Amino acid sequence: MIPLADLRREFRPMLRLAAPLAMAELAWMSMGIVDTLMAGRLGAAALGAGTLGSMVFYPIVIAGTGMLLGMDTLVSQAHGANDPHESRRSLIAGVWLGLLLAPLTALVVLALMPVLRAAGANPHVMELLIPYTRALLWGVACLMFFAAFRRYLQALDIVQPVMFAIVSANLINVFGNWLLMYGHWGFPAMGLEGSGWSTSFSRVYMALVLLATILRHEAETGNLLHSMSWRPDWARIRRLAGLGLPAALQILFEGGVFGLVTVLAATLDEVSLAAHSIAVQVVSTTFMVPLGISSAAAVRVGQAVGRKDLRGVATAGWTALLLSTLFMGSAGIALAVAPRWIVRLFIADSAVIASGALLVRIAAVFELFDGFQIVATGALRGLGNTRTSMLTHLLGYWALGLPVGYVLCYPFHWGVSGIWVGLTAALLLIGTALVLAWKRAAGAR
Known part of the structure; x- marks a missing residue:
């Protein structure tokens, strides 16, 4: 503690x-x-x-x-x-x-x-x-x-x-x-x-x-x-690339899933695609704040490692997670309480507003965990660990989120809402797993 x-x-x-x-x-x-x-x-x-x-x-x-x-x-x-x-x-x-x-x-x-x-x-x-x-x-x-x-x-x-x-x-x-x-x-x-x-x-x-x-x-x-x-200095360049390659793959795994689910939404109807596009825009905007916190976490954790300050390592990572929790928790509440008002900022079509509001409300469930996953990724990167996040994103999105979203969308006929339930399942898993990975890594020091 x-x-x-x-x-x-x-x-x-x-x-x-x-x-x-x-x-x-x-x-x-x-x-x-x-x-x-x-x-x-x-x-x-x-x-x-x-x-x-x-x-x-x-x-x-x-x-x-x-x-x-x-x-x-x-x-x-x-x-x-x-x-x-x-x-x-x-x-x-x-x-x-x-x-x-x-x-x-x-x-x-x-x-x-x-x-x-x-x-x-x-x-x-x-x-x-x-x-x-x-x-x-x-x-x-x-x-x-x-x-x-x-x-x-x-x-x-x-x-x-x-x-x-x-x-x-x-x-x-x-x-x-x-x-x-x-x-x-x-x-x-x-x-x-x-x-x-x-x-x-x-x-x-x-x-x-x-x-x-x-x-x-x-x-x-x-x-x-x-x-x-x-x-x-080829040895240093290789070391840098060795740390960066898993991070680059993580970006591709996450970006690839959101690109693919957009293609799936496009196979449904115009209302579903428009609602999906608005919901993506909303969660992408809120995500930028914990993304900045993630970079700060990587720096503060890395600096503490360099000082050999084991207590400072843990403090930096948990402080970043607390900061993310304060923002993304507030964002999640806003999305849950006023989804229709948020969607109206983008479009006046009543059908799109109804569908988009449902997706925004679903997104409210994973906001906190979306913040957890990116900030824990930054904290782990400060320690020099980029592989854990890569593997977690691969399994969470591609082994859980995408299959669940596909099954709910098509065989269960949930439409675009099913896709977003799949994304929610993925982010709940990824966020929880990476916070536990950070807890284990920080405690081991």
């Missing part, structure tokens, strides 16, 4: 890290929403191409950036041990790994274009999709660098520039969309492709902001990075 005094002492530094990171996650999510809204003004084909492109592009690229999550472990532990050279070596390894991942992820995305054609995607949609995706790919390398820079900085407790970079990039992206999509101020009206270029420019900007932050930090602390070798 963690003493209350320890939790109180940890609460403030945890919140100081988690709040800007949660804001950054919300800002990151809003960039995609804005792109969708602005693409909608170009017509149904552009909106469909943009949505399809995002479904193909982002899971692969975000999984690629997930390969860099091992930096949370290595840099935070080195920082806790007061070893700046070790932190910088991990930054250099992260930059090299990002440089290797960028062309690989781009090739995977490009390889999927013929697959979409063969699967029968609308030819007009493909005409819009391909140039849009190619424009997005020009920003992949900078997105990888941004991910490496972000993980490095937040492990050093430097999080305000991360939030600033993403929030301000949203403004640049909106302005770029306005110029390039619609052809203002003498720029050509490039349509959806213009959105891809604007997004890529914003990725370059984000990477440059964090690079400038690192260089300023180096100037204040002795320019140690400038004097270090930038030749690839």
Whole structure:
């Protein structure tokens, strides 16, 4: 049992890290929403191409950036041990790994274009999709660098520039969309492709902001990075990839399930698909806050490991879980009490409101456990354990949630509600299992 005094002492530094990171996650999510809204003004084909492109592009690229999550472990532990050279070596390894991942992820995305054609995607949609995706790919390398820079900085407790970079990039992206999509101020009206270029420019900007932050930090602390070798340290890169690969697979397992259940919802009817889409938007928004807390948990736990502060390890993890419980518990109550009001924010159709309200009420059941699973994942990552979460997500979603959802949806004729009951079962299992895994790991120290 963690003493209350320890939790109180940890609460403030945890919140100081988690709040800007949660804001950054919300800002990151809003960039995609804005792109969708602005693409909608170009017509149904552009909106469909943009949505399809995002479904193909982002899971692969975000999984690629997930390969860099091992930096949370290595840099935070080195920082806790007061070893700046070790932190910088991990930054250099992260930059090299990002440089290797960028062309690989781009090739995977490009390889999927013929697959979409063969699967029968609308030819007009493909005409819009391909140039849009190619424009997005020009920003992949900078997105990888941004991910490496972000993980490095937040492990050093430097999080305000991360939030600033993403929030301000949203403004640049909106302005770029306005110029390039619609052809203002003498720029050509490039349509959806213009959105891809604007997004890529914003990725370059984000990477440059964090690079400038690192260089300023180096100037204040002795320019140690400038004097270090930038030749690839393959042993460290392999270690980083070894930590990051399970994290990347976990992202694919989770994203893959939500993509697949969206396809299942699309086989039902328009009302079910619309209700499902709104419910996904709602839970994705609330999820951004514990996602930020998860990153803070990884940092605080890792720093305590580096200090060899066993009590601090447990305190950091449990404080993060408490913070998540406070937010997601409140979110769950709001979803349970006012589901129809929430759905009305998105649409006025009475049938969709009725169906969506039921899904939002189902989601209220798993909100707490969704917070548990992502925050416990972060805490375990701070210890250097990324495999447990990967395996738990694989079993929870693919061995339990998806089969249960399918059976309830089709043989039992529960429709889209059955799919969401399956997701709830998965998250109850995953959240409980990962909290128990954290309890065991923290207690073993």
